[in-house]
Amino acid sequence: MHEVSIMQSALEAAERHALEQGATRIHRIVLRIGAESGVVPDALEFAFGPVTEGTMADGAALEILRVPAVCFCRTCESEFQPDDIIHFCPDCGAPALEMLQGTEMELASLEVS
Numbered sequence: 412m413h414e415v416s417i418m419q420s421a422l423e424a425a426e427r428h429a430l431e432q433g434a435t436r437i438h439r440i441v442l443r444i445g446a447e448s449g450v451v452p453d454a455l456e457f458a459f460g461p462v463t464e465g466t467m468a469d470g471a472a473l474e475i476l477r478v479p480a481v482c483f484c485r486t487c488e489s490e491f492q493p494d495d496i497i498h499f500c501p502d503c504g505a506p507a508l509e510m511l512q513g514t515e516m517e518l519a520s521l522e523v524s
């Protein structure tokens with residue numbers, strides 16, 4: 412399952428940060444997940460328990476911040492939130508291929524001790 416390996420690499424990143432801070436326990440992991448990242452937040456939450464079992468993050472809380480997609484139109488230089496898979500600019504109708512945000516998949520913050 413896709414989300415399990417994503418959760419594993421997020422956990423590895425979290426453990427690396429925790430160790431750098433001299434911590435031994437991770438209490439909370441906050442992830443930033445873009446609407447267009449292809450990651451299903453519910454599946455991540457589901458994977459969190461089994462993946463963290465027996466690790467520094469055993470029993471930790473998982474928080475997922477969902478980042479809405481934002482596109483940029485080069486033609487008229489406007490930013491907009493797409494409501495479909497194909498992103499057409501609401502101002503000029505040109506297809507906007509550039510994403511300003513919404514594809515994130517990263518560690519936002521951590522609580523360790």
Ligand SMILES: [Zn+2]
Nearest residue numbers: 484487500503
């Ligand atoms: Zn436009």
